[in-house]
Amino acid sequence: MEGLSVAKADLTVYVHPSKANKVDQAVRRQLSSLLFTYNELFDGVILAHEFNFKSKHAKILPGLIPYFGVNVKAKLLVFSPRPDMLLEGKVVKLGKESIHVIVLGFCSAAIMMEDIRQEFKYKIKGGYGTFVSLAHKRHVIKAGSMIRFLVKSVDEEILHLSGSLIPSNTGCIRWLSKHGGDGASQINRSIKRPRGSDFVMGLQDQHSRLFDNIDQSQNLSRPHKARKRTAE
Template sequence: MEGLSVVQANLKVYVDPSQSKNLSSAIFRELSPLLFKYDDAFDGVLLAYNVHAPENKGRILPGVHPFIAVRLEAKLLVFSPKADMLLEGKVVKVTEESIHVIVLGFSSAIITYEAIRNEFKYKTKHGQGLYVNRSNRRHVIKAGTMIRFVIKSMNEETLHIYGSLMPANTGSVKILEKFSEHTESVTINSTPKKRRSKEKYEVAQITEHGSVVKDAPSQNNYDRENKKSRRS
């Protein structure tokens, strides 16, 4: 899925001196509120972090209420969705007007009827709404389906994504991956027939007399030798 990246960052955290005995816990308490929120500094949403605080790197800042400034080396997992990126998410609700999706377990997305290509037709089965592909009946989008869609736009404050199923490379992830595997298999197994027959002929020349013959003569040279022997 696009939009995910690991970022190396140098951070500075300010900790109260009273928490200096358990500095690791204090650092995590400062960083935890940043999770699952859009931050301009990261140009995205912080999903996870792994920090390393070098020893003896804390410095007490002077003032009425002094703090310890701790420099950190961190690896950050950032979700930075942009327009036209491909995302994957789990469908939680399907109606005739829209498809509702959860991305990475925290961000909601909606795909409206206008953003669903015409080859999908809305139906109801056992009281459950679903979209079925007209040309492939097995390509079904319903609650619980993992789908791949394109980002149209995003509200950074609410982390709400507006998606689209118009491109041909969008839809059920399971069906798309099966189609991709089938296409690769056909490409790998397809060998030109002319090339195969040529390979068989070359093998016959090499093994005809029970031994390996280097630079075996072509068929034209073989015919010329036969004609000469007949004349003689």
């Protein structure tokens, strides 16, 4: 998936003197406060971070409360969607006039009827709405489907995207992976990874958790059926 990159940054984090004996925890908390919000400095949304200290020395700042500045080197996973990028997301709501998608578990996207190619027709199957391809009957988009779409516009303030399914290489990822040649998910290939980095493995786990957010919230609201036990 496009729009994901790893940025390296030299940062100064300001820590309160009361946290002098827990600097690592204080820095981590400060960096975590930047997650899932648009950051103008990095021109995108920070999804994950990893850091280490540049030195063991900190600079005390003058003032009524003398904060001290800690210099750190950080790796940041940044999500920067742009028009004409191909993104992947999960369909959370589908109607006759639109398809609503969640990207990476937090960013919403809407694909309106005029941006869905004529190949797809809205049908009711099993009481649920679906978009079915007239050219390939097994190419179906429904609630829960992972789809690839083209970005038309980006609202950075509310983290909302406007998408399109007009290009032929967009649609249900499962179907594209079998018939589209280049349709396999590219989310992991889009990030340049240094070999042997623990940070890379952490990003893979982060992606899995982000995509599972919706599934987990749905499962929590569903009662689990007790399994019948048979005596040996």
